[in-house]
Amino acid sequence: MKKNNAKIKVLLSKLGLDVHNRGLITVAKMLRDSGMEVIYLGNALPDEIINIAIQEDADVIGVSSLGGAHLTLGKDLIDLATEKGLKDSTIFIIGGIFSIEDHQKLKEAGFDEVFTAGATQEEIVGAINGLVA
Amino acid sequence: MAGTKKTTKEILQENLKNEKPHSLYNAESVKKIKNDYDLFKKNYLEKKGGEWQTVPHTILGSEIPRDMLYAPVHAPELDYDFDLGYPGSEPCTRGIHPNMYRGKKFTIRQINGYGGPEDTNQRLKYMLEHGATGLSVIHDLPTTQMYDSDDPISKGQVGMSGVAIDYADDMEILFDNIPIDKVTVSLVTHYPSNTAILFPMYLAAAERKGLSFDVLKGSVQNDITLEEVVRSGPEYIPPRDCFRIQVDNIEFIKNNVPGFNFNTLNGYNLHEFGTSGVTEMAVAVANAIESLDEMVARGYDVDWVAQRLAFFWSISSDFFEEVSRIRAVRRLWYRIMKYRFGAKNPRAMWMRCHVQTSGISLVREEPLNNIVRAAIQSLSAVFGGVQSLHVDSYDEAYSVPTEQAALISLRTQQIIQEETAITDVVDPLGGSFYVEALTNEIEKRILDEVEEIEKIGGYVAAIEKGWIHNKVAAYFCKEKELIDKGVIKFVGSNVYKSGMAANPIEVFSYPEGVEQRQKAKIAALKLRRDNEKVASALAALENACRGKDNIVPFSLDCARVGCTGGEIFKVFKKAFGLWKPPVFW
Numbered sequence: 087m088k089k090n091n092a093k094i095k096v097l098l099s100k101l102g103l104d105v106h107n108r109g110l111i112t113v114a115k116m117l118r119d120s121g122m123e124v125i126y127l128g129n130a131l132p133d134e135i136i137n138i139a140i141q142e143d144a145d146v147i148g149v150s151s152l153g154g155a156h157l158t159l160g161k162d163l164i165d166l167a168t169e170k171g172l173k174d175s176t177i178f179i180i181g182g183i184f185s186i187e188d189h190q191k192l193k194e195a196g197f198d199e200v201f202t203a204g205a206t207q208e209e210i211v212g213a214i215n216g217l218v219a
Numbered sequence: 220m221a222g223t224k225k226t227t228k229e230i231l232q233e234n235l236k237n238e239k240p241h242s243l244y245n246a247e248s249v250k251k252i253k254n255d256y257d258l259f260k261k262n263y264l265e266k267k268g269g270e271w272q273t274v275p276h277t278i279l280g281s282e283i284p285r286d287m288l289y290a291p292v293h294a295p296e297l298d299y300d301f302d303l304g305y306p307g308s309e310p311c312t313r314g315i316h317p318n319m320y321r322g323k324k325f326t327i328r329q330i331n332g333y334g335g336p337e338d339t340n341q342r343l344k345y346m347l348e349h350g351a352t353g354l355s356v357i358h359d360l361p362t363t364q365m366y367d368s369d370d371p372i373s374k375g376q377v378g379m380s381g382v383a384i385d386y387a388d389d390m391e392i393l394f395d396n397i398p399i400d401k402v403t404v405s406l407v408t409h410y411p412s413n414t415a416i417l418f419p420m421y422l423a424a425a426e427r428k429g430l431s432f433d434v435l436k437g438s439v440q441n442d443i444t445l446e447e448v449v450r451s452g453p454e455y456i457p458p459r460d461c462f463r464i465q466v467d468n469i470e471f472i473k474n475n476v477p478g479f480n481f482n483t484l485n486g487y488n489l490h491e492f493g494t495s496g497v498t499e500m501a502v503a504v505a506n507a508i509e510s511l512d513e514m515v516a517r518g519y520d521v522d523w524v525a526q527r528l529a530f531f532w533s534i535s536s537d538f539f540e541e542v543s544r545i546r547a548v549r550r551l552w553y554r555i556m557k558y559r560f561g562a563k564n565p566r567a568m569w570m571r572c573h574v575q576t577s578g579i580s581l582v583r584e585e586p587l588n589n590i591v592r593a594a595i596q597s598l599s600a601v602f603g604g605v606q607s608l609h610v611d612s613y614d615e616a617y618s619v620p621t622e623q624a625a626l627i628s629l630r631t632q633q634i635i636q637e638e639t640a641i642t643d644v645v646d647p648l649g650g651s652f653y654v655e656a657l658t659n660e661i662e663k664r665i666l667d668e669v670e671e672i673e674k675i676g677g678y679v680a681a682i683e684k685g686w687i688h689n690k691v692a693a694y695f696c697k698e699k700e701l702i703d704k705g706v707i708k709f710v711g712s713n714v715y716k717s718g719m720a721a722n723p724i725e726v727f728s729y730p731e732g733v734e735q736r737q738k739a740k741i742a743a744l745k746l747r748r749d750n751e752k753v754a755s756a757l758a759a760l761e762n763a764c765r766g767k768d769n770i771v772p773f774s775l776d777c778a779r780v781g782c783t784g785g786e787i788f789k790v791f792k793k794a795f796g797l798w799k800p801p802v803f804w
Contacts, residue, residue, distance in 0.1 A: 207700070
């Protein structure tokens, strides 16, 4: 399902106002080191994330939330992607601190993959390669 | 500045070179011990092989090499009076008070905050009822990032990870029926900008309770590192302006609220974000030096100012490094105050600190193990002689703590204080060959990094140039690799994996309807308040930002007339413009 990019193109963003970006910066580096193209957006709301993903024709949208807003903003992101016709052509990944119940809810909301603290480089890179292929 | 001025290291070296007249060990003994030690080492390695020196890999550690055995040869010039002295006396290595915890036990100060001010008020009272001896309040993401609860960007985040405070009335509700003239209150305001917004709201709430400012006691954070380095946010003001607000807060609070620590140099969040314990302390010390320089430039006496400086450290898992670090920075700070600033007031030379156990060391798998981790970290803090302590709760790898989990954190501290007799003796690890050698090494490394920052042109310059951002990103990316490879170990997670599948514990659920409640309150406020007064208070604040006057009296006026935090931050953004921080990966 890869788009017309030379490398897998990943857009990474912090959801909303969440201040914790250690994890997302680490992921940015590991994806780049694995040969992907990474756009690091910083903090943004779903509409900005979707707009940039369309402009950039990103294969993957990865968002990070450790502040508790993952269900609200995560669902907004997926809804907006569906509305803009992006949901089926793009991979959606979310990472952060979630309870096991919320982990399940995020999957049900439409995220292709959900990662919590402790996910390894191998798991994250492997999942993206598998999903985009 | 760089190049023309002596570095702090150079100043200390000049002043300290001839001050070791009473070496604890005579040269002859040291020579004999050195011989025997080398022989012991040689014999051991020949027989058993292996490494004499190893480098510990622990979460947030400094990777300082360790010998298998420590002896007087590791600090052969140790001079009791000069290097250690007596607690409460120069150079305070052993503690800032002569009797330490026999006189005043460390303050049990657990951080609290969730939902609206009504919700957190209940939790604060619960903690006090169960023996907390200080309060600490953390704000939700919109409040911390300085957006109102009704701002579109706050959606879904109101009351999450902290308490929502939109305007002064919320502060009044937060401390309703809590005696803030008696109990010390730490407001975790993080940023200078945020401190200039929220502390005035606290003052306005105190005024309405009929309290004068001089009865208030506690701390704000007010740290540029948090606003410009550690934080991830949508909008930033430039570092120079941020630093100016930091110093404006210091000046205002010292002059008007003398019982408040005007900044708590926050190593904690930087350490947790991803640095070694050495960098954590070097950055806080460099920032403190620069703030004091600026206060001296504004005409203040350093002995008067520095009495209210406080530090906040994160205590992680390398037990002896953590004990030694606290002792090392306490001695270093004393010497910096004495020799670099010429301080004479002993109180101005104290490195007073609050510490919190390490959040990032908490593990999701088998979360009850986190009780053990936090307890061990707490012990190193207490052996280090800290003033105040927060113990992380075992469920914080999932969410903010439940009441039950928060109670265990409180009880951990009470068990240390009441059941173990640890607090009966001052600096119980002082004199350990190992701890003294490590204390020396860490003090040296902190001072080296302070010098590195000074050579860049100072701490604000180090932020502007991305030096610190780069250093942090390099550290945590490397650390992540070490964790993935199992070099840094987490029991139950990357070693002795549990294979646990489901939530084994009850996880906190946030109260519902907070966002709606805060939005309704703001809507009502905007109808009720005198909007002309609001507009003129905001205009006066903007004028102050553009000029040279201290801005805090103006933001206090804003708080008094009912401006919201978001309205005040808009003024800062308009007056100072925006800055894009470097992101390295």
